[in-house]
Amino acid sequence: MTQPHQHFGSAGEHQLQREHGTADRAAEFYRRQVRPHLTAQMRDFIAKQSMVFLASADSGGACDASFRAGPPGFVQVLDDHTLAYPEYKGNGVLASAGNITENPHLGLLFMDFTHEHLGLHVNGTAHLRPDSALRLAHPQLPVETAPGRKVEFWVHVSVDEAYIHCSKHIPHLVPAPRPRLERVRDAEFFHVEPVPPTPARPSWAAPAAAASVAAASAAADGEREPVRVPPPRRAWRFGVRRA
Known part of the structure; x- marks a missing residue:
């Protein structure tokens, strides 16, 4: 009979x-340490954490690491099998959330640098939920998860x-008040030069219409010069082409 731990990994x-x-050692780790749900100790650990690292990927496998x-x-912790974290208004890029809409697999890493000096991996399947919908299903959710910040969605x-x-190898970090630093703004810290805005281009329908007019005019003048309309361009993101 297949053991439950053999389904992990x-x-x-x-293969590696x-x-x-290392197959025997790995099998022992799966058997002793990996669970398909949150234990009571895991739930307590998450309830004390003030940070989490996120790993997501789009449908083409292009990865993104982020921090909350x-x-x-x-x-x-909604129950033994379910977590939820809030998303607030940020820079508008929505990289992690955008990946989730294409690929729901999400990795979370909770790290305690101050007391327990260990971490907890939670891998799961994620979906975006409106605040009102999740709050209706889970009335115990806090109204204000962070002072002065409004939840955009969960x-x-x-x-x-x-x-x-x-x-x-987990370092010990001592909590302390955040110092006021005299430095450049965050957006200028890495000296990234802004990319000049792309000049506005007409839609491809406009060149096509203009080409049709030119072809009709040429035909009226007795010319038969072919008109070439450039194909529509495709958007690329980190080497992943999307239609």
């Missing part, structure tokens, strides 16, 4: 475990697996 990691002779922070417990995560990140 990707095909790639199992066989090649490097808030008051302790800003990531809400990321609702169904837990697929959860497991420890061991304490080795």
Whole structure:
């Protein structure tokens, strides 16, 4: 009979475990440490955390790593199999949320740098939920998850697996008031030169219409010069072409 722990991990990691002779050690880790749900201790750990690192990817596999922070417990444990964290108004890019709309697989890493000095991995399937809809299903959600910040929507995560990140090499950080630093604005810190705005271009319908008029005019003058209309351009994002 297939053991539950044998379902954890990707095909790639199992292949490398066989090649490097670590399959037995990995199987023991899956058996002892990995669970398809949150234990009571995991739920308590998440409720104390004020930060989480996110890993997401779009439908083409282009990855993005991000960071979220808030008051302790800003990531809400809804039950043993479900988490939710709020998204606030930011720079308008919505990179992680955009990836989730294409590819719902999401990785979260909670790190405690001050007390326990260990981490918790939670991998799951995520969907975006309006604040009103999630609040209707879970009335216990806090009205103000961060002082003065309005929730735009929630990321609702169904837990697929959860497991420890061991304490080795995790640095000790001491909480302290954030100092006021005299430096350039965040947007200028890395000296990134703004890209000049792209000149406005007419839609492809306009050149096509103009070409039709030119062809009709040429035909009237007895000319038969072919008219070439350029094909529509495609948008690229980090090497992933989208129609």
